Amino acid sequence: MTIEKTGIPKNLVLTSGSFLNLLNTLVNTFGSAGESMIYQMGHENGMVFCREVVSKINNEGESLENLFVRVINSANQIGWANMVVEEFNPQNGKIKVVLQDNSFKQFCLRLNMPQCFFLRGYISGIIKELTNVDYQFSRSECYAHGDEHCSIRLVAED
Amino acid sequence: MIGVIVSDSEKELLISLVEKGVERLEPSITTEGIKYNNIDQFENWRETINLLNSLEEKEYLTGEDYDRAIICPSCDSPHVYSRYACPTDRSIFIKKITLLRHEPDGYSGELENFEQKGRLVCPKCGKDLGSAHDKETWDPNLKEIGYSFECEHNGHRFERPLVIHYCPLCGSTFDYRTARYIPLKAYTLSQKTYDMVKNTADTEKLIKPIIDFLNQNELQIQYGFEIKGVSGSTHQFDLTATIGPSLLLIDYSFGDSQELVALLGKKLDIPGAEAALVDFSDNEELLNLGKVYNIPIIDTGKKNWVNPLQNVIEKMKQVPVEKKETPRRRLWERRR
Numbered sequence: 352m353t354i355e356k357t358g359i360p361k362n363l364v365l366t367s368g369s370f371l372n373l374l375n376t377l378v379n380t381f382g383s384a385g386e387s388m389i390y391q392m393g394h395e396n397g398m399v400f401c402r403e404v405v406s407k408i409n410n411e412g413e414s415l416e417n418l419f420v421r422v423i424n425s426a427n428q429i430g431w432a433n434m435v436v437e438e439f440n441p442q443n444g445k446i447k448v449v450l451q452d453n454s455f456k457q458f459c460l461r462l463n464m465p466q467c468f469f470l471r472g473y474i475s476g477i478i479k480e481l482t483n484v485d486y487q488f489s490r491s492e493c494y495a496h497g498d499e500h501c502s503i504r505l506v507a508e509d
Numbered sequence: 510m511i512g513v514i515v516s517d518s519e520k521e522l523l524i525s526l527v528e529k530g531v532e533r534l535e536p537s538i539t540t541e542g543i544k545y546n547n548i549d550q551f552e553n554w555r556e557t558i559n560l561l562n563s564l565e566e567k568e569y570l571t572g573e574d575y576d577r578a579i580i581c582p583s584c585d586s587p588h589v590y591s592r593y594a595c596p597t598d599r600s601i602f603i604k605k606i607t608l609l610r611h612e613p614d615g616y617s618g619e620l621e622n623f624e625q626k627g628r629l630v631c632p633k634c635g636k637d638l639g640s641a642h643d644k645e646t647w648d649p650n651l652k653e654i655g656y657s658f659e660c661e662h663n664g665h666r667f668e669r670p671l672v673i674h675y676c677p678l679c680g681s682t683f684d685y686r687t688a689r690y691i692p693l694k695a696y697t698l699s700q701k702t703y704d705m706v707k708n709t710a711d712t713e714k715l716i717k718p719i720i721d722f723l724n725q726n727e728l729q730i731q732y733g734f735e736i737k738g739v740s741g742s743t744h745q746f747d748l749t750a751t752i753g754p755s756l757l758l759i760d761y762s763f764g765d766s767q768e769l770v771a772l773l774g775k776k777l778d779i780p781g782a783e784a785a786l787v788d789f790s791d792n793e794e795l796l797n798l799g800k801v802y803n804i805p806i807i808d809t810g811k812k813n814w815v816n817p818l819q820n821v822i823e824k825m826k827q828v829p830v831e832k833k834e835t836p837r838r839r840l841w842e843r844r845r
Binding site for chain 1: 742744
């Protein structure tokens with residue numbers, strides 16, 4: 352007998368390969384607009400995630416940097432990568448996050464181009480939620496470009 | 510990706526080739542670099558090659574293996590000479606020695622031993638064997654049996670000289686180890702080029718009323734615009750129009766709603782920019798979708814086609830309203 356499940360499952364299991372296929376389909380269909388769409392998806396997800404994390408923690412007296420680090424640390428559980436905040440300077444509008452043990456490393460190498468549009472958006476969504484300032488992607492270190500590390504830099508929009 | 514977009518310079522080249530009736534491009538090695546017939550060359554010949562390779566990748570040209578060029582490793586010039594050199598001291602002052610045999614009497618020796626006042630005479634039997642300078646006149650019994658080289662500096666004899674390249678442009682000498690040896694391609698225009706050129710001509714005709722309208726409203730027009738969005742992705746647009754700091758992004762559509770979705774995706778990445786889709790297909794569905802996405806569809810076939818464009822321009826001309834000072838630490842401060 353099959354028991355029909357009701358309600359929305361809390362988690363869905365999706366392999367990173369399947370996830371990347373979804374992203375690639377967008378890029379293959381819409382070109383650079385697909386990359387932008389992926390970024391926007393990441394951005395919205397980052398904002399929602401940040402809101403959830405902040406609502407659950409007691410952040411009284413916490414500095415903005417600590418709060419950002421806590422949200423980023425929580426995001427590590429998702430499994431994209433071990434994200435480490437290397438630079439956090441909202442006064443200058445500069446943020447740098449290093450991605451260790453990046454799950455997408457092999458994909459970046461295989462496809463010879465960065466696959467981090469979702470993560471760029473995700474991090475910019477987190478910082479947008481915390482500061483209400485729009486940050487844009489500045490540059491990255493990427494395995495696909497021959498760099499030894501993976502990192503994402505964001506700068507505040509003018 | 511949706512099609513492969515050609516840059517302005519690429520499009521310009523293809524149009525000029527079709528207009529000139531050129532079907533094939535062949536390379537030649539000149540003192541100024543690698544040149545292709547019927548192309549106004551860039552200052553650096555590499556740029557021409559990059560342009561042609563790019564057009565081949567985009568399938569506007571079909572490339573075929575045609576030649577090879579030796580490139581000077583110091584100055585990148587393909588105009589190099591080759592010289593023979595002594596393998597011992599690398600001196601180019603060597604001479605080639607031809608060995609001859611007069612078969613009836615079996616005498617063998619170097620060509621210069623046979624030479625007498627411009628004639629070849631057998632040193633053994635004294636028979637005249639023809640002109641020293643015209644092989645065609647040689648006696649059939651005089652055979653060339655081999656050759657060797659002799660270095661005029663050290664007297665060393667050898668069968669195979671070194672091949673040394675000399676670049677007259679920068680004066681450097683090099684050999685096969687440091688030389689670059691590159692393939693040169695010939696290119697033929699593909700059907701895709703002829704289609705593109707025809708479409709461009711048609712599109713220019715169709716787009717003219719829009720360009721005129723934008724110009725009347727003092728907007729600056731740019732074709733084939735490229736811009737980096739906040740995601741870091743680089744987007745291309747068929748046309749852009751600017752007035753002051755305001756930017757209008759325009760793409761063309763032949764009825765494909767995918768173009769509209771793509772334009773929306775690109776617009777999202779360029780905060781503050783306006784966007785409009787020029788439709789050449791009279792597609793009602795696009796008009797409705799455009800309303801949903803808040804992207805005006807410009808169809809010059811429609812009676813009041815200028816209205817949506819006029820609205821966008823008015824919006825662009827408005828002095829930007831100063832953004833209200835937003836709390837910079839929204840979540841953070843709320844919770845303190």
